[in-house]
Amino acid sequence: MDERGENGQAPTGGPGGRPPAPHGPPRKRPAREPGEPGNGFLVGRPFGVPVYVAPSWFLVAALITWVFGGQLDRVLPELGAVRYLVSLFFALAFYASVLVHELAHTVAALRFGLPVRRIQLQFFGGVSEIEKESERPGREFVLAFVGPLLSLVLAAVFYGLLYAVEPGTVPGVLVAGLMISNLIVAVFNLLPGLPLDGGRMLRAVVWKCTGSAMKGSVAAAWAGRGLAVVVLIGLPLLTQSDLLGDAPETVSATDTVFDALLAAILAAIIWTGAGNGLRMARLREHLPALRVRTLTRRAIPVEGTTPLSEALRRANEAGARALVVVDGYGTPQALVRESGIVAVPEHRRPWVAVSTLAQDLTDDLRVSAELGGEELLERLRAHPASEYLVVEETGEIYGVLSAADVDRAFVRAMARP
Numbered sequence: 441m442d443e444r445g446e447n448g449q450a451p452t453g454g455p456g457g458r459p460p461a462p463h464g465p466p467r468k469r470p471a472r473e474p475g476e477p478g479n480g481f482l483v484g485r486p487f488g489v490p491v492y493v494a495p496s497w498f499l500v501a502a503l504i505t506w507v508f509g510g511q512l513d514r515v516l517p518e519l520g521a522v523r524y525l526v527s528l529f530f531a532l533a534f535y536a537s538v539l540v541h542e543l544a545h546t547v548a549a550l551r552f553g554l555p556v557r558r559i560q561l562q563f564f565g566g567v568s569e570i571e572k573e574s575e576r577p578g579r580e581f582v583l584a585f586v587g588p589l590l591s592l593v594l595a596a597v598f599y600g601l602l603y604a605v606e607p608g609t610v611p612g613v614l615v616a617g618l619m620i621s622n623l624i625v626a627v628f629n630l631l632p633g634l635p636l637d638g639g640r641m642l643r644a645v646v647w648k649c650t651g652s653a654m655k656g657s658v659a660a661a662w663a664g665r666g667l668a669v670v671v672l673i674g675l676p677l678l679t680q681s682d683l684l685g686d687a688p689e690t691v692s693a694t695d696t697v698f699d700a701l702l703a704a705i706l707a708a709i710i711w712t713g714a715g716n717g718l719r720m721a722r723l724r725e726h727l728p729a730l731r732v733r734t735l736t737r738r739a740i741p742v743e744g745t746t747p748l749s750e751a752l753r754r755a756n757e758a759g760a761r762a763l764v765v766v767d768g769y770g771t772p773q774a775l776v777r778e779s780g781i782v783a784v785p786e787h788r789r790p791w792v793a794v795s796t797l798a799q800d801l802t803d804d805l806r807v808s809a810e811l812g813g814e815e816l817l818e819r820l821r822a823h824p825a826s827e828y829l830v831v832e833e834t835g836e837i838y839g840v841l842s843a844a845d846v847d848r849a850f851v852r853a854m855a856r857p
Contacts, residue, residue, distance in 0.1 A: 480492035480493050480494040480495060480497075480560060480561075480562075481493045486543060486546075487543070487546060487547060487550060489546050489550075489556045489557075489558060489559055490558045490559070491539065491558070491559045491560075491561070492558060492559070492560045492561070493560075493561050494560055494561065494562035494563070496562050496563035497535070497561050497562055497563065499563065500531075500563050500564070501528070501531045501532075501535070504527065504530065504531040504534065505524055505527040505528045505530075505531050506524075506527070507527075508526075508527040508530050508531070508617065509523045509524045509526075509527040512526060512527060512613065515608070515613055516608070516609075516610065516613065519610070526610055526613075526614070529614070530614055530617055530618070533614070533618055534617075534618065534621050535561055535566075537591065537594050537618065537621070537622050537625070538561060538565050538566045538625065539559070539561060539566065540590055540591075540594060541565075541566065541587045541588075541590055541591050541625060541629075542559045542561075542566040542567070542568045542587065543559070543590075544586040544587045544589070544590040545568040545570070545583060545584075545586060545587045546559060546568050546570075547586075548582060548583045548586045549568070549570045549583060552574060552579050552583065554570050554571065554572050554574065554583075555570070555571045555572065556568060556569065556570050556571070557569040557570075557571055564705075564706070564709060565625070570583075572814075572818075573653075573724070573814075577644040577645070577647040577648040577653075577656070578644070578648070580640060580643065580644040580647065581640075581641050581644035581645070581648075583640070584637040584638075584640035584641045584644065585637065585641055587629060587637050588625075588626040588627075588629045588630045588637050588638075589626075591622045591623075591625045591626035591629070592622075592623070592626045594618075594622040595619050595620075595622040595623040595626060598615050598616075598618045598619035598622065599619050601615045601619075602615055602616060602619065631667055632660070632663050632667070633660065633661075633663040633664030633665070633666065633667035633668075633710065633714060634657075634660045634661045634663070634664035634713055634714045634716075634717035635664065635709075635710065635713025635714065635716065635717060636664070636667075636710070636713075639660040639661075639663060639664050639667075639714070639717070640660065642656075642659065642660045642663055643656035643657055643659065643660035644656065646659045646660065653721075653724070654721050654724065654725050657717055657718070657720065657721030657724075658718065658721055660714075660717060661714045661715070661717035661718040661721065662714070662718075663714075664710055664711070664713060664714030664717065665710075665711055665714045665715070667710055667714075668706075668707040668708070668710040668711035668714065669707070671703055671706050671707045671710060672703050672704060672706075672707035673703075674703075675699065675702070675703035675706070676696070676699045676700045676703050724814075727813040727814050727817070728812065728813045729849075730812055730813055730816055730817070730846065730849055730850065731811075731812040731813075731816075732807060732808070732809050732810070732811045732812060732816060732830055732841055733809050733810075733812075733838075735841060735842075735845050735846060735849055736809065736830045736838055736839035736840065736841050737760070737761040737762040737839050737840050737841070737842060737845070738758070738759060738760040738761060738762065738839050739760055739761075739762035739763060739764045739837065739839045739840040740754055740755050740758050740760045740762075740763060740764070741764050741765075741766040741770060741772070741837070742754065742763055742764070742765060742766070742776075742794055743765070743766065743767075743768070744765045744773070744774070744793060744794060744795030744798070745793050745795065746793065746794050747789065747790050747791065747792065747793060747794075748781065748784060748789040748790075748792045748793070748794055748797065749786075749789035749790040750790075751763050751776070751794050752781070752789065761840075762775075762776070762778075762827070762839060762840035762842075763775075763776035763781075763794055763840075764776070764829065764837060764840065765794060765795055765798045772801055772829055772837060773798075773800070773801060774795065774798035774799055774800050774801055775798060775799050775801060775805065775827045775828075775829055775840060776794050776797050776798045777797055777798065777799055777826060777827060778826065778827065778842065778844075779826060780796075780797030780798075781797060784797070799825075799826075799827070801829060804823035804825070805823070805825055805827070805828050805829055806828065806829050806831055807819060807828045807829070807830055807831070807841060808830075808831065808832075808833065809830050809831065809832050809833075809838040810833065816846070817846075820843065820846065824843075825843065826842070826843050826844070827840050827841065827842055827843070828840065828841040828843075829841075
């Protein structure tokens with residue numbers, strides 16, 4: 441799966457999965473920089489995209505080492521304690537395969553001109569954080585399919601290697617294990633429900649058939665919720681049946697509890713990812729209502745030496761809610777921060793010049809009055825601030841856009857049925 445956008449992030453639905461995209465509320469905070477807490481450990485930058493290993497990876501690596509070590513003890517008991525070193529190598533090789541899966545999504549996204557913020561290897565696989573939605577259903581399908589496809593290719597490669605290694609040896613067991621694990625990654629991610637790759641493929645198909653990305657997202661999200669229920673109920677029944685080679689009477693109580701816990705975790709991840717998909721679909725439906733022109737506050741120009749009390753008096757008379765500091769030629773120089781105005785007691789306002797409460801204007805703080813929807817949110821995320829000067833295409837001042845007003849409009853849009 442691929443995760444798009446910073447605020448709509450959801451855990452991957454399975455090993456090597458890729459989660460929904462998304463755009464959460466337009467909170468003005470910059471993207472995390474490499475090394476900032478929350479990313480994990482930076483291990484490389486293939487294709488210029490940083491790859492992080494989350495702390496949770498060490499937990500699952502230890503779990504894989506323990507489980508695979510137990511299997512090795514039954515197949516190669518002569519290894520003794522060395523089996524855990526072999527198991528650790530298997531865990532590393534498996535996550536290298538997951539990384540290849542995520543790199544497939546990344547390369548496809550970059551090929552389509554979609555920026556990728558980072559790749560993160562974590563508890564249940566990997567996440568490719570793709571920052572934008574594909575604009576075409578065909579590209580969405582390809583973007584989702586390339587990950588499982590690469591996992592299938594890896595499974596085929598390891599299957600071919602089985603003929604080059606001797607069965608019952610350490611290389612033979614490792615190659616067989618990597619073949620099976622990559623096949624599981626591919627098949628699991630092809631299941632038709634968000635947030636799995638198969639869910640995004642289903643979304644693309646419905647989108648293509650109906651012409652509506654919203655309908656595709658809703659269909660794939662509800663399919664994901666149904667899949668979560670199937671996993672919760674069906675996985676323990678499958679693992680305890682003789683379909684996997686163990687008769688029910690040979691399954692221990694510990695195995696039963698472990699299978700049920702694993703099923704519950706996977707089901708919760710899929711259910712949560714599907715729910716995020718529904719929320720993001722509703723958000724995208726209402727995004728066009730977020731327009732700079734409708735959210736902009738009327739502003740009046742004032743010189744920097746103007747007392748705050750006088751500037752506020754003029755604003756009240758004009759019905760304005762924002763102040764723009766201009767020079768003697770009327771050229772905008774700074775924006776008076778609303779938080780600064782509120783912090784000044786009323787009795788002090790006649791003695792405080794507006795320039796002391798202003799933030800100097802830069803190109804980053806100028807936005808076009810024509811912006812709206814996703815483009816508006818992307819602009820605010822890229823250049824976080826509390827206020828922005830809104831200008832017409834001719835360069836004339838239209839007003840001031842408050843980040844707080846965008847937040848409130850965003851919340852109202854999300855609350856609509």
